[in-house]
Amino acid sequence: MAFSLTEDQTQIADSARKLVETQAPIARLRTLRSQPERWSRKCWAAMAEAGWTALCVQERHGGLDLGLTELALVAEAAGRQLAPEPLVSSAVLFASAVQLLGTHAQRDQLLASVADGTRIGALCVADGGRYDAPDRGCVQARIVDGGFIVDGVRSHTLDVTLADTLIVAARGPNGAVTLFVVDANATGITRTPEARVDGRDAATVRFDSVRLAPADILGELGGGLAQLDGALDRGAVGVAAFALGAATRALELTLDYVRTRIQFGVAIGSFQALQHRLAYVFAKVELARSGVLTASRAIDAGAADGPRLASMAKAKACDALELAAKEGIQMFGGVGMTDEYDIGFYLKAHRGLDTWLGDSAHHRARWATLQGY
Amino acid sequence: MAFSLTEDQTQIADSARKLVETQAPIARLRTLRSQPERWSRKCWAAMAEAGWTALCVQERHGGLDLGLTELALVAEAAGRQLAPEPLVSSAVLFASAVQLLGTHAQRDQLLASVADGTRIGALCVADGGRYDAPDRGCVQARIVDGGFIVDGVRSHTLDVTLADTLIVAARGPNGAVTLFVVDANATGITRTPEARVDGRDAATVRFDSVRLAPADILGELGGGLAQLDGALDRGAVGVAAFALGAATRALELTLDYVRTRIQFGVAIGSFQALQHRLAYVFAKVELARSGVLTASRAIDAGAADGPRLASMAKAKACDALELAAKEGIQMFGGVGMTDEYDIGFYLKAHRGLDTWLGDSAHHRARWATLQGY
Amino acid sequence: MKRVSVPAGRLEPRSDAYPIVPTRGALEMSLEDFRAEAALWIVENAPRSLYGTRSGRFDGYWGGKKQPPVSEDVARWLAACVERGWTAPDWPTELGGGGLSRQHTEIISEILTELKLPPPLVGFGLAMIGPTLLDFGNDAQRAAHIPPIVRGEVRWCQGYSEPGAGSDLASLATRAVRDGDDFVIDGQKVWTSHADKSDWIFALVRTNPDAKKQSGITFILIDMSTHGVSTRPIELISGSSPFCEVFFENVRVPAANVVGQVDHGWTVAKALLGYERSMIGAAMGGQLRDAEADLVARARRALDAPSGQLPSALTRDEIADLAMDEACFNVTVQRVIEGMKGGKKPGSESSILKVVGSALKQRRFDLAVKIAGPESQGWEGDAFAADDLSLTRDWLRSRGNTIEGGTSEVQLNIIAKHVLGLP
């Protein structure tokens, strides 16, 4: 397997980074967090314009039909500045779910607009945001008049407030879970935004007698949450790439700081104890980079170990971010604790990224299961 | 609870350390390891002379009736030089088991000689030395003619080769485990010495139709291994104190070395990365010391949390020793890897101490169980 | 801790007045007699509403002109103690103290803890600048500042750290230039707790820019209402905080406010840092209590396991490991306290308290957020339980524990050099 980037890929990565640095610098977060819309539609349009939303969509639906390898490059760029736009939710999780499970009609109807960024899709499938124990039956579907009536509440659902279309999991009377594609503005749906530590868009979604038709089913009736595994694996790699970018950037910020912060007459970066710890952070980040590289390529190649490697990438990238952010704050010292400096954002971001789609412990257990032990 | 030592205790600790330094320096291990007897009877006599073997025995049986607090002081001293004499086996585990479970006759018969060191007692109760899953039924007892016939093999049993009396656990036909006091030289018992990484005395004990009488039962017929819990808790504190002494000494050796080893024109102990790691080792050792102090006092006071604190002391002291030994070897560098230097003995000792009476993970799980979660 | 030995049935305050036992005799009594008598006096004088209101070591009224007592009972409790000299029981009576010994003071404190009563007054005046002035101040300074501290009339804050002088405190740059009978001060302090609520600040300023580092620093007392002093609160990653920046612009301070000698303030500063350290170290123990129970309760909620063995062996293992370390740490704190009781210097084990205690606190909250999972992502609002919202904040705030009051790196340097004797 080749891990070095092709020329095209290098160009995608470079221009993605430029786009993020100019249009989506981390300083934005300070403005966005006090606004009703937690991400910028203008910035999203620029990302879509650059093709980010089309990367994982097939050409026949207006996509670029590249793959996770390329998506990981732009997600990494976005992660460097913690851009809160719903890239992974819409362009990976939603797009993949529709592509993998959708009927021709559903794909024709949904994917083109996802690819050009005009439609925001998001998942609403895990009760309380717990992907490690995703369904406790908080949302239920009854069959009435050949259709469905959905009721319930699902809290801590990411990227739904500004979404146009949701994929909702609902438990039927027989206990089996069915997936539905639902208009986010349908009658009976209320989205109450939540204020999260990472400042990202999330909401509690309430379903009050929401009426759905058989044509809204995604995948099989009662097919269960496992149908989403393929999409979730892709999402996990997307999150991992985002976390990898964040970890890389947190380390860079810290390196810049310790090179210039003077105490005891010298730059604190000259202290060996800090040097060794930073070298260790660097090693963890580079290992995580290898994880993202191999997971994205394996899934693109349809390799059997794709799911396992996706779990690895997710766990290792989030762990690297946690370490980089914590060491960063410690080495920034007092100012690292202040809201004025950016390094704290990376720790806050880790909280959200780690729990999203299952935390590191969950993915280690999953790896073990997939390896048969 | 008072943690500072009384004058008497200080004196016990001081003279114990002197005894070990003069009569049982670590250099002995190099000679002992190539000899059939893995510890020195002369040194044992000196320890007995100093009252070590009598510390935990009641006065009416010729003991000093002090307690684990004092025993921990001498065990710590012994641990500093990794003295392989069967102090914990005989003077703690065996003595406590007889004291806690024995009939008057058994106590009268056994304890005086244990207290004066002329009798070596040892446990032979855990199959394969696994105290975390102590009985898989390798040793069985049949009832014949109002007595018992014991058969089976128990490997990895510590301190039995030179023992005079054993406490053996055997599973009866109904599945219940009974403890017996057995003459180690009884007909049908074969002890095949094992060569261990820590050089300590251990053997595979084979029972071939060993005949025992009802009077040999310790505790209740079919009373189970749990009867030994009180003795094992005391033993765990003894092992913890020994490990604490070893950890303390391993750290001292390392500190001495890094203060004098010159590289790049300076003592390597002046490198901040090593300094911080050594300070961390020091902290772990001091925390472990607190653990041993509180566990020994709690058990002496008959406190309800004695068992839990014994588990804590065992886990934390062994963990501290592991860290101190590993960091020691690393900081000694190449010579730390050679058999010529003593630091390696401490890592080898950890292997044996950690597994004996259940490893750290076992004791953490036990703590959680005792705390009700 | 010794139980308070008061007659049975007397732990509740009585409504009828009880004659005040004259303090003067205390030094002649046995300590046990003093304990009984002090307990009686406290039971008589502490307002009923204050019982059980103390939870942490720093609970209590901080005094000063800017923050009045939160209730009349708090004011009454303060007044009673001031009257008796018991806001500072071991300070000289002529300055408003109680004229007692350290041991008497400790007994009073034990009784208050036992009864969960807040001390009548807390703060940097009593804990830091007061002892400093008693040791280093001149008569005029003591007479001017100690009585208002004892009476809770003036609240103090500490102006040490600067943006360029954190771990390397001696590199501070706030300048004080002599001008007649005054010094004129320009510069900035940072991490000044409650500066916005304080009346006076004791500060380190550089009086000799040419001298090397520690020399050329002066310890000076500054009235915060002086023209040119301003403060700005600091917002942390965990939200608002007691910390402030303090700015000095052309601030005129009488030279008489210098404590100790000009250019030799470092000696004073170091002594004061000693008081601060012992405060932080001792406080650390208390903050760790109940971590295990809290984590187990969280795990039971998160894992839907209201009783029995937790279904996650990993979580069990991590909680037990942390609980063991905390138990060992708490014993270590006790060893230190016990070791110092005879008036001896603390043993080498005291050096680890700050670095271990702060790391344990971080581990506690790291583990808590891991257990809480998505419930640990809240910031505000009602989508998250109040308890979980404070967890998020506490977790973020705990990152500061290894930085404030001497970073762990500085502590490890100190252990390596001064305890382990490394070069």
Next chain:
Amino acid sequence: MKRVSVPAGRLEPRSDAYPIVPTRGALEMSLEDFRAEAALWIVENAPRSLYGTRSGRFDGYWGGKKQPPVSEDVARWLAACVERGWTAPDWPTELGGGGLSRQHTEIISEILTELKLPPPLVGFGLAMIGPTLLDFGNDAQRAAHIPPIVRGEVRWCQGYSEPGAGSDLASLATRAVRDGDDFVIDGQKVWTSHADKSDWIFALVRTNPDAKKQSGITFILIDMSTHGVSTRPIELISGSSPFCEVFFENVRVPAANVVGQVDHGWTVAKALLGYERSMIGAAMGGQLRDAEADLVARARRALDAPSGQLPSALTRDEIADLAMDEACFNVTVQRVIEGMKGGKKPGSESSILKVVGSALKQRRFDLAVKIAGPESQGWEGDAFAADDLSLTRDWLRSRGNTIEGGTSEVQLNIIAKHVLGLP
């Protein structure tokens, strides 16, 4: 790796002789044609008994006068390759090499790996001193030493480290004093692998005691049979080892044996260390393979769980975490190899290989002994399974991984300064 493209049915050696294809034409062929032809030649010439005998990268015959080949087939295989110049395919033909390119050499190596055939010859002659002499030696030195290396007649060892010069190699003290046409050498080397089995040693000696550190060091070749050279094997905590101490007492060595200039041996030494590092880094990947399967198998034995989910969630978690890190590490190794393929310098990620690889190996064995419990306590004898006995030794030996070949501390220093750009 590309599969060897040889005609089906031709992977087994044929008993009838196959005409040797002249090597001379290789440089004119396409690489694919060369691959096919090389595979055919190897299949014809490698003795059947050697197939499948290669497991690690250093398997193979080490040459020299003191250790004859272990079998006639090993000798025959060596002779065939020597004849063709394929013990050193990319060295000059006039010195006994094959005159091929790096790419051709890589192809030959790939074919051997594919067929699990050992290389005809391995060792420090081919890997270290040979390349060094080709780069820095004079014609006489090359003519004298390269052909015996290529033919496996002389085995070399490396005399760098000294008791006082480990991480700080430049502080070495073995002295070489000029006396007529000779140098007289006194001193001691340590950690010299296989010194007792080697014929020659290349060593660093101090020729100018007054010069500072790196200056004043000379790189010299010493015949181990010279009077005054002696060796002593080193016993490790894990048991016997290939390492030796080497003592020089009044050893006379011709000045003509100096490689490069007198007092300027450091340049030569550094280049050679480069060859060594790349050897160790690449070897690290291979040693980690199968860790997960081995650990799972051990856990199944220890936990009596022959199939299904392991009953210990802790053990599962730890194995999975290690397996993930190892997988990421192995990909990192591939990234480095891939990155260097175009002849480019290795990327910054290569700096972590040694420190991460050695730590992972330690973690692997630490976890293994933890899982094995009491079965990990064996030293020798039959109370323990052979597999468990080697575990104990491997576990102890792994502590050396973070020390040898540049300690982790030195590696971290290098990463911090040269990769992260810290001051």
